[in-house]
Amino acid sequence: MRKIFIVFLSGLFITPLFAQIKMGIKASPQFTWTATDSKSVTTSDSRPNISYGLMIDYFFSENYSFGTELSIGTFGGTLNPDSVYITNKNIPAKDLQYNYKLQYINIPFILKMRTKEIGYVRYYAEFGLGMSYNYKAKADITSSAIHLTDVTINSPDAIDELNLNRNGSISTKVNFFRMSVIMGAGIQYNVFGNTMLIAGLRYDNALNDFTDESSWKSRMNFVALHLGVLF
Secondary structure, three states: OHHHHHHHHHHHHHHHHHOEEEEEEEEEEEEEEEEOOOOOEEEOOOEEEEEEEEEEEEEOOOOEEEEEEEEEEEEEEEEEEOOEEEOOOOEEEOOOEEEEEEEEEEOOEEEEEEOOOEOOEEEEEEEEEEEEEEEEEEEEEEOOOOEEEEEEOOOOOOOOOOOEEOOOEEOOOEOOEEEEEEEEEEEEEEEEOOEEEEEEEEEEEEOOOOEOOOOOOOEEEEEEEEEEEEO
């Protein structure tokens, strides 16, 4: 018991020797796309977007750290609700398409693991949870009968408002909160001193729907080229 207590106390004193906080900036070109497993809505292909902001890593040992970020991210994707009728305009809209243009504040929490330095390079892997908060949601809405651009989707102007119906009202509004699982890998290159360049790939898989319609599942995912500098 005495030995265990000594080891525990040693850990309390040794851990701060490794503890180090590093801050930096990031930019992530990314491809976003909407995914669905519902037959009542279809989606289209991916599109390029970008996120950028700050990142903070807390190294609690030489090769392990907790990381978080504060970034602004743009997301894009399309939804095509099937057999919809626009009741307030008395228009059938079988070819209706919502082309979403969304912006989020992203605050992920990530566990990062890296190898020992090989030359000037370390390889890393990361796993965590993404927390995103929508602050702008617009969409271009098109069909053979209508063409609306830059509609504020959660509170449209009277001229842009559409009441959709398919045996009951349909909502195309965007949820405020997005939660996701993050996985990634890449390299860290020691430029000089404590400055590191970071380059990697990150996959971000949504856990909840980005629209609030209960009759279909519509998640928005992305793959990003994660680029940054830690100081």
